[in-house]
Amino acid sequence: MFSVTDEYGVNYNRSDGLVKQAYAQIPGVPRTFIHKSHSGKDSLVTSREAFEIATRFFFGNLRSRLRFVRGKITRGKDLFGKSEFFLGVCIKPRGVDFELFHQSKEAENCYGPFSKTDLDNSVNFQENNQELAFDWADDNKLIWEGYLDTTSILADESITQKDMVIRLDFYIGERDLLGIGFSDNVIFRKQYYIRALLPTENQQLQLFLHNDERFADNDNGIPMEFKNGGWEFEIHGTGFFSIFQIEVDVVPEVGEAKIFSIE
Secondary structure, three states: OOOOOOOOOEEEOOOOOOOOHHHOOOOOOOEEEOOOOOOOOOOOOOOOHHHHHHHHHHHEHHHHEEEEEEEEEEEOOOOOEEEEEEEEEEEEEEOOOOOOOOOOOOOOOOEEOOOOOOOOOOOOOOOOHHHEEEOOOOOEEEEEEEEEOOHOOOOOOOOOOOOOEEEEEEEEEEEEEOOOOOOOOOOEEEEEEEEEOOOOOOOEEEEEEEEOOOOOOHHHHHEEEEOOEEEEEEEEOOOOOEEEEEEEEEEOOOOOOOOOOOO
């Protein structure tokens, strides 16, 4: 089972009316976000995104989790305007026209608000779930838990190097509560690509971070470090630095998922 939310962060029913996005989910199960209206021709229920996410949930052979490890925002802090910050990610597989996960300013479903600072006045994302209006998916700063299907890649004998690629679109935004400055500054926005060499008889699972789409060039990717049960990678830009972690587990046809580890 998984939870989905619509474009406006609400679910509708005849008895309860509107439900806030933070409550339109089932605690403890994978949740995803779709930027669609609740009803209509291309709605939450009938959209391509909902179908693809559900298909991968039921039939996918890999489970992945994206976590926020640590980070800092070093620009945009307006002490007089009482700035608060939000973090969002969109996730899209290679070669398809749908997203498995969508967060954005327009969808109003980014994690936050964050405003706590270090001694150097950098925002450090140290709020716990109870302090956030829209909290992490668990107490270990889980952003996304989703399922992927690589069976067609593994079965295609014409593909000599079995791999998969997902695009991560990161967004950090600022909101000014008092309206003294700009109320919608974009602190950071950048796309990264994660390429995974899939585990086969001839190769081990290995993840690389790419800044562009030159995946065929093995020297273009930055090897990720396996640490604390997942692969860590760094993203940074003007005013933002962070470490994220992605986990990849095998989901067999029968039995529990097998967590990858590096000996």
